[in-house]
Amino acid sequence: MSALMTQTSLFVKMVFQDGKRDEGVAALDTMLPTVESEEGTLVYSFHLDAGDANTVWIFELYTDGDALGIHGGSEAMGALFGTLTPLMAEPPMMVMATPTPKSKGLPA
Secondary structure, three states: OHHHHHHHEEEEEEEOOOOHHHHHHHHHHHHHHHHHOOEEEEEEEEEEEOOOOOOEEEEEEEOOOHHHHHHHHHHHHHHHHHHHHEEEEEEEEEEEOOOOOOOOOOOO
């Protein structure tokens, strides 16, 4: 089985209250030093929705489900959600997936 078949990806949609998106993105940015030290976190990127000024999409890629669990269970993640929750208009939507073997641009 290829490395891609064991990788775990996560797509997260975060909808912030009116005028709170930039504050939310700044809070998300505080996770970057943490994910830099997480060996199993391969990609951690934030994307502003082109059609909704309050929505941010997050793409995460992990070596496997265990790495996702380490990231999700970290103290830094708990602190982040303590900061993000009052800024959000609705709970985050999360979709877990597995990359296909013919993906372009993903780390092997």
